[in-house]
Amino acid sequence: MQACESNVTKQNPSRGELMERRYLLGNEAIAHGCLESPVDFITGYPGTPSSEVIDLLRILPDAQYYVEWSVNEKVALENALAAAWCGLRSLCTMKHVGLNVAADPLMTSAYTGVTGGLVIMSGDDPFAHSSQNEQDSRCYALFAKIPCLDPGSIQEAHDMMRDAFSLSEQFGLPVIFRPTTRICHSKGDIELGDVAKRARIGEFHRNPQQYVVIPAHTRVLHKKLNEKQAAVKSALVEKGYNHYVVRGPTAVVASGIAATYVQEVLPPDVSFMKIGAYPIDEEWLGEFIRQHEKVLVVEELHPVVEEAVRQVAGCVTVHGKKDGKSPYEGEFSPTAVAAIMKSCGFSPSREFPAAIPVAGLPARPPILCAGCMHRPVFYTMKKVFKDGIFPSDIGCYTLGLQLGAVDTTICMGASVTIGSGISHSGEEREVVATIGDSTFLHTGIPGLLNAVYNRARMVLVILDNRITAMTGHQPNPTTGLNARGESSDPVSLEAICRACGVSFVETVDPYDLVSLTTAMKSARDRPGVKVIIARQPCVITARRAGVRRGRFQVDPETCTACGLCVKFGCPAIERIDEKAFINDLCSGCGVCVQICPSGAIGKEVSR
Amino acid sequence: MKGSYDILMVGIGGQGIILASNILGEACLIEGRSVKGAETHGMAQRGGSVEGHIRIDGTLGPLIPPGTADILIAFDMLEGLRYSHYLAPGGRIILNSHMVIPTSVFMQGAKVPTEQEILDGLAHHPVCSVDADRLAAESGSPLSQNVVMLGAASRFLPLKPESLLEAVGRLVPKKTVEINRKAFEAGRNAGERCQTGNP
Numbered sequence: 008m009q010a011c012e013s014n015v016t017k018q019n020p021s022r023g024e025l026m027e028r029r030y031l032l033g034n035e036a037i038a039h040g041c042l043e044s045p046v047d048f049i050t051g052y053p054g055t056p057s058s059e060v061i062d063l064l065r066i067l068p069d070a071q072y073y074v075e076w077s078v079n080e081k082v083a084l085e086n087a088l089a090a091a092w093c094g095l096r097s098l099c100t101m102k103h104v105g106l107n108v109a110a111d112p113l114m115t116s117a118y119t120g121v122t123g124g125l126v127i128m129s130g131d132d133p134f135a136h137s138s139q140n141e142q143d144s145r146c147y148a149l150f151a152k153i154p155c156l157d158p159g160s161i162q163e164a165h166d167m168m169r170d171a172f173s174l175s176e177q178f179g180l181p182v183i184f185r186p187t188t189r190i191c192h193s194k195g196d197i198e199l200g201d202v203a204k205r206a207r208i209g210e211f212h213r214n215p216q217q218y219v220v221i222p223a224h225t226r227v228l229h230k231k232l233n234e235k236q237a238a239v240k241s242a243l244v245e246k247g248y249n250h251y252v253v254r255g256p257t258a259v260v261a262s263g264i265a266a267t268y269v270q271e272v273l274p275p276d277v278s279f280m281k282i283g284a285y286p287i288d289e290e291w292l293g294e295f296i297r298q299h300e301k302v303l304v305v306e307e308l309h310p311v312v313e314e315a316v317r318q319v320a321g322c323v324t325v326h327g328k329k330d331g332k333s334p335y336e337g338e339f340s341p342t343a344v345a346a347i348m349k350s351c352g353f354s355p356s357r358e359f360p361a362a363i364p365v366a367g368l369p370a371r372p373p374i375l376c377a378g379c380m381h382r383p384v385f386y387t388m389k390k391v392f393k394d395g396i397f398p399s400d401i402g403c404y405t406l407g408l409q410l411g412a413v414d415t416t417i418c419m420g421a422s423v424t425i426g427s428g429i430s431h432s433g434e435e436r437e438v439v440a441t442i443g444d445s446t447f448l449h450t451g452i453p454g455l456l457n458a459v460y461n462r463a464r465m466v467l468v469i470l471d472n473r474i475t476a477m478t479g480h481q482p483n484p485t486t487g488l489n490a491r492g493e494s495s496d497p498v499s500l501e502a503i504c505r506a507c508g509v510s511f512v513e514t515v516d517p518y519d520l521v522s523l524t525t526a527m528k529s530a531r532d533r534p535g536v537k538v539i540i541a542r543q544p545c546v547i548t549a550r551r552a553g554v555r556r557g558r559f560q561v562d563p564e565t566c567t568a569c570g571l572c573v574k575f576g577c578p579a580i581e582r583i584d585e586k587a588f589i590n591d592l593c594s595g596c597g598v599c600v601q602i603c604p605s606g607a608i609g610k611e612v613s614r
Numbered sequence: 615m616k617g618s619y620d621i622l623m624v625g626i627g628g629q630g631i632i633l634a635s636n637i638l639g640e641a642c643l644i645e646g647r648s649v650k651g652a653e654t655h656g657m658a659q660r661g662g663s664v665e666g667h668i669r670i671d672g673t674l675g676p677l678i679p680p681g682t683a684d685i686l687i688a689f690d691m692l693e694g695l696r697y698s699h700y701l702a703p704g705g706r707i708i709l710n711s712h713m714v715i716p717t718s719v720f721m722q723g724a725k726v727p728t729e730q731e732i733l734d735g736l737a738h739h740p741v742c743s744v745d746a747d748r749l750a751a752e753s754g755s756p757l758s759q760n761v762v763m764l765g766a767a768s769r770f771l772p773l774k775p776e777s778l779l780e781a782v783g784r785l786v787p788k789k790t791v792e793i794n795r796k797a798f799e800a801g802r803n804a805g806e807r808c809q810t811g812n813p
Contacts, residue, residue: 030639030649055655136654160674193676194639194651267675342679357616362681362699365735368692369724371626371716373662403660409718578661578717 027199033161033191034059036199037128037184040168042067045203046098047123048090049074050083052449053478054102055137056191057130061100062479065490071206076481076490079419079449080105084112084127091125091181092218093209096172100128103144104418106183108450110147113181117151118228119217120179123207124172131187133307133338139401139418141336143309144185148285152232154239155183155285156248159266161195163283167248169200177242178235187307189264189338240288248284251295257353258295261305262312268344269305272355282312293319300324303332303351307339326351375406377579378594380517380543381441381470385412386575386602387520388439388468391527395437398425400451402443403477404470410576412441420450427454427463427536437531438465444500445475445483452503459508459536466530466537469500470517472545480548504538511537518543520601546594556595558611561587565607572599572608618650618672619772620682623763624665624697625689626714627654630760631666633785634687637764638668640781641773652676661717663693670772686739687767689746689759690714695732698739707739708767708805710746710759742766742808749800755790758797765801769809775802 031039038060041049049072051061065074073090077083080101087099101109106129113127129144148155156171158164164186175182216224243249251258258278261269266281273279280295296302296319304313304327313327326332333347345355375382381404388395389412399405399413400422407413415425426440442451447469455467475481482488487497504512511533513526523541530537544552561572568585579592580599589599589608600608621638623631635651642649650672654664667678680700688694691713698707711729719726733741744766750759761782768775779798786794 028643030636030643030651059655189652189676192653192655194635194649194653195676196639196643196647196649264675268677271674340677340679341675359679360681360702362679364680364697364699365695367725368696369716369719369726371661371663371693371696372718373627373660374717376660406660573720576717576721580720581715582720 028196029199030194031161031197032059033164033186033193035063036161036165036195036197037168037186037191038063039199040165041098042202043169043200044096044124044172045071045205046172047072047095047207048087048097048209049100050077050087050097051100051128052077052080052083052105053475053481054105054130055478056132056186056188057100057102057128058478058481059191060128061490062481066492071204074490076475076483078484080109081111084109084116087125088112088116088121088181090209091121091123092119093123093211095123095207095209097123097125098128099125101130102138103129103131103142104139105129106144106147108419113147114151115220115225116181117153117232118220118225120232121175121181122179124175125181126168126171126175126184127181128168128184128186130191131185131308133187136188139416141308143311144183145285145311146309148183148185149311152236153180153183154178154243155185157185157263157283157285158190159263159281159283161190161193162197164190165197165199167283170246174242174246178239180235180239187263187338236286240286241291243284243286244288244291246284249280249282249287249291251278251280253278253295253298256299257301258299259303259305259348259353260312260316263307265305265307265339265344268339268341271341272345272348272357274354274356277353285311287312287315289315289319292316296320296323301326301352303327303348303353305333305339305344305347308335310335372409373406374409374578375403375576376546376594377577377592378546378596379403380472380541380546381407382410382575382577383517383520383523383596383598384441384468384470384541385410386598387523387527388412388441391524391531392437392439395439396429396434398422398429398438398440400440400442400446402446402470404441404443407441419446420454423451423454423458423467426465426467427458427461430463430465431461439468440465441468441470443476444469444471444473444485447500448484448498452507455504455509455536455538456507463536464534466527466539469538469540471500471540471542472548473542474545474548476545476547480545500540504540509536509538511535512540513538514540514542516543517541518596518598520598546596550594556597558589558593558595559597559600559608560589560611562607562609565605567605567607569604571604572602575599575602616682618669620672620678620684621668621670621687621767621771622665622678622683622685622697622700623668623687623689624663624693626693627660627662627664629689630757631664631689634760634764635666635668636785637761637778637781638670638773640785641777642670644777644780645773647671648673650674650676663696665697685767685770687763689763691729691732692716692726695727695735698736701739705739706770707736707741708763708770709736709741709743710763711743712745712747740808742805744801744804746801749804750797753797753800754793755797758790758794761786761794761797762801762804765798766805766808768798768802769805
């Protein structure tokens with residue numbers, strides 16, 4: 008792993024071999040687990056908290072595997088499934104909501120099964136740190152009837168990922184690997200194994216009864232899938248993913264990182280069951296539950312474990328979400344878990360003080376960077392379409408909310424479809440949707456095609472910064488580089504839009520407010536669906552590529568303290584004694600020069 | 615009975631908290647100690663308020679419960695006050711004596727506390743103020759602020775300064791090793807003044 012090259016080796020007494028210990032991010036440890044397996048084929052679409060796994064694997068020199076950033080999760084999963092059918096160990100990564108996009112192939116891949124191991128990493132995000140919802144990927148695993156691994160620590164995440172491919176091969180089923188944000192983005196001293204050298208070559212064996220899911224075949228496949236379930240359940244116990252210790256008449260059952268929080272506060276006389284894999288063996292579960300008088304289930308998000316416990320509990324008292332003791336939403340912490348335990352009559356082994364944050368401090372939310380190309384687009388949009396409705400999408404530009412230029416965001420690609428829906432609803436105000444380059448390629452294109460063909464009236468602005476910025480600057484088909492950093496011809500967004508039937512396609516430099524305004528005004532005055540492509544590289548990638556535009560400064564003599572540039576919302580523009588001041592964050596985009604009515608902003612003169 | 619020494623680092627996305635966390639983790643490995651941590655990734659990093667938890671000798675979870683941190687290393691004064699409730703009673707603050715005013719303050723006219731108000735708000739904790747901007751610039755790069763802060767904190771951490779310096783040498787870009795060693799020493803000297811009671 009590049010991020011942490013140094014390491015410490017030590018003798019592992021249990022295995023009698025030299026093990027390596029490193030301080031790693033959860034996703035780095037997960038990536039290393041893939042190398043130990045080893046993985047042959049990797050696809051995915053970036054999404055917090057999952058992105059770093061491929062970002063690490065794609066840059067390793069001498070990689071023996073195929074790796075791509077796919078255009079969306081459905082495309083990614085289908086590619087990985089094909090490779091698994093050809094006998095390769097395949098990994099497909101995404102965030103939880105990406106699994107919705109991939110749900111179509113997911114559900115039927117359980118029927119067809121796989122030959123090579125197929126592991127679908129779906130990063131869940133309790134508390135929605137960087138997401139639009141708090142859905143639980145474990146539910147997809149139950150729905151699809153495939154195994155799900157749910158690590159409680161980074162070490163366990165590493166070990167589970169290393170072994171997940173052979174679990175998948177053992178049952179011929181895809182496996183969902185579901186870490187949460189606090190696994191992916193936590194760190195720990197992790198024991199690593201050796202990187203395995205073997206690499207498989209794929210070979211497709213024709214078998215229509217398995218791979219062509221016509222009704223006659225799929226009915227048989229469904230029965231076979233159901234017949235696998237019992238063996239899967241007992242194997243997950245045998246492999247030690249689900250285990251318990253009996254200590255007294257009461258018990259806590261926990262899963263994921265919540266199980267680790269429980270261990271921080273668990274009194275010594277309370278029994279403990281850790282669930283790390285699904286489906287849970289009901290007989291095994293019932294034996295444990297019925298040895299107790301009272302059981303508390305502690306898990307984040309959906310009550311997956313709790314529902315299983317309640318089914319086998321008989322007259323044992325069960326506490327959890329369904330009786331209001333534990334929340335359905337948000338993420339847990341040792342403090343939260345201790346409070347849940349107390350509310351159910353347990354005495355946590357550790358007391359936490361009531362710590363109250365200082366009130367009244369100004370918030371510091373994330374903000375579009377100084378020099379970000381999205382800001383002048385939002386600024387101009389609001390000026391040209393004063394009464395406009397602004398559907399938007401998923402990306403850094405969702406932060407345009409702070410500038411009053413984002414009215415809706417629901418899921419990837421939905422700016423254009425929500426826009427066309429509003430335009431057909433009878434609403435007469437102008438609809439101006441914004442979408443990023445990567446999001447447009449992900450799921451925006453069908454919506455645009457649909458809007459044009461069904462004669463919507465709207466403007467779509469493609470915010471084309473040539474990279475998937477928010478998740479850490481992954482290349483996409485507009486970048487001209489693939490995941491390995493090899494050059495590939497960038498797609499033409501103009502040609503795609505024209506092929507969707509759009510006749511008004513204008514490409515502008517968003518740093519040029521005059522061109523931007525002209526393009527928006529001519530779009531406004533035309534019927535149908537109009538597309539404006541605002542193109543300027545992401546300011547972060549531009550800086551990394553060595554672009555230096557020089558900074559701007561305010562002449563305090565000329566500044567009239569009107570505040571117009573401050574309202575633009577650039578973090579490089581401050582207000583000192585009423586007058587504007589440009590700080591070190593300035594990237595030299597020069598947009599504020601065009602906003603200032605007094606001509607007070609100019610290129611910095613070297614001092 | 616928590617068994618770990620808990621460090622909370624706070625600041626603004628881009629100030630180098632992730633590298634600082636890696637240095638502390640590496641120093642723990644050098645000393646053969648267990649360590650757990652958690653930090654902010656993703657969109658929240660875009661100029662937003664960020665936090666990094668490090669639990670030296672930690673064996674279980676990565677999160678430091680509020681009210682229990684042994685030390686708070688604040689790369690920004692305002693963020694120091696925002697997260698001060700994480701400190702255990704008497705817990706120490708290593709405070710960069712600078713503050714970046716949030717853009718929201720200029721745009722919406724929100725009220726921002728003065729430096730004195732922040733210091734008053736932290737008065738029930740021992741505060742070690744460090745002019746990290748200046749010391750970093752003097753060491754050769756303003757980007758070495760994070761290492762200056764670690765240097766100052768090293769006076770109070772249960773880690774040997776040699777382990778931290780070794781970790782700095784392993785993890786910073788090769789070209790900047792000397793600058794960062796200087797930054798660490800400059801921070802360490804600033805921390806010594808707090809240790810002797812003359813901040």
